[in-house]
Amino acid sequence: MNTATLFGLCASALIGMGVYGLLTNPQPLRKIIALNIIGSGIFLLFGAIAYRGAGAGMGSDPVPQALLITGIVVAFSATALAIALLLRLYEVTGSVSLASDEANPPDHKPGAPE
Amino acid sequence: MAQHIDSTGVGNPITAVLLAFRAMDTLLEAMVLLLALLGVWSLAADQHWGGRPGLAYTLQPNSILTYTARVLPPLGIMAGLYIFWVGADAPGGKFQGATLLASMWLLVLIAGLSKAPPLKRRWLRVWLVLGPLVFIGVGWLGTLLAGAFLAYPPGMAKPLIVAIELALLPSLTLILGLLMLGIPRRSVSP
Known part of the structure; x- marks a missing residue:
């Protein structure tokens, strides 16, 4: 197993864990995480693709790396917006759950410790 | 890619991709940040519209946080500017530099040494849009001089790239810091 394969497998494991968490956790904050x-x-x-695509005298392929930087920034801004939405939801409804109020009463009241 | 990097005058291949070969991506990335910030601001309650973002931090003169916030920023700002400057030829660049600068700003704010500016201040909004506007301006300059949006005239690539990075640095620092501060929660006066 070479380095790129190892990185690729770790990446798949992370993506799998993330998808599992996204599907099984009902709380919005956990979904964001x-x-x-x-x-x-x-x-x-x-990163693994960039590492594998090294050529022409460069340590690694710069195109995926540049996309990576763009992706990190976009992910950051999306997360910040999602957290802001969640905080606003808590301020307005007193609940951080997406479940409807009839089925699941909110387990959080405003002012209660997190 | 390796054959054309010399034409950009930039030594770092990642910077060359970001600002020469895929400059449109980077422009849209800055736009996404700006739109996300507008989205966060628009969640403000009516009475806090245009107010100061984030929580009110009180200054604790003897805490280690205050000490760090007084000692670290000069070093952090130097490191941020250095990372920004070496981005042309080594790993680094405006986003990385802006992240460090924004973290230093947030450190000072969290320690209570300074207050976040009200969002309705005109200078704040001018600085926020300056970077993207310079980027778009350079893009139109390329339309006039080189025949395509964001194309650099021959020999002008390096100075124009530096100009874009220099204009984006303060905008990105403010955008990243304000995104972390979040929704406006206080009215303008306190």
Whole structure:
């Protein structure tokens, strides 16, 4: 197993963990974190692709690396917006759950410790 | 890619990709950041519209946080500017430099040494859009002089890339810092 394969397998494991978390956790905050874990896996995958595509006297292929930087910034801004939405949801409804109120009463009241 | 890198005058292949071969991606990336910031701002409650973002931090003069916030920023700002400057020829660049500068700003704010500016301040908004506007301006310059949007005239690539990076650095620093601070929660006066 060479280095690129090892990185690729780690990336797949991260993406798998992220998808599992995204599907099984109902809490929005955990979904956001799971989405970021998927993102980390994809960034690692891009790193592995860049490493494997080295050629023409360069240490690694710069095109995937440049896309990687763009991706990290976009993931950051999306996460910041998602967290802001979640905080606003908590301020307005007093709940951080996406479940409807009839089925699941909110387990958090405003002012209660997190 | 390796054959054309010399034409950009930039030594770091990643910077060359970001600002010469895939410059449109980088422009749209800056736009995404700006749009995300607008999205966060638009979540403000009515009475806090245009107010100061984030929580009010009180200064604790003897805490280690205050000490760090006084000692670290000069070093951090130097490191951020250095990372920004070497981006032309080595790993680094505007996003990495702006991240460090923004973290130093946030450190000072969290320690309570300074207050976040109200979002309705005009200078703040000018600085926020300056970087993307310079980027678009250079793009139109390419349309006039080189025949395509964001194409650099021969021999002008390096100075134009440096100009874009220099204009984007303060904008990105402010955008990243303000994204971390989040929704406006206080009105302008306190």
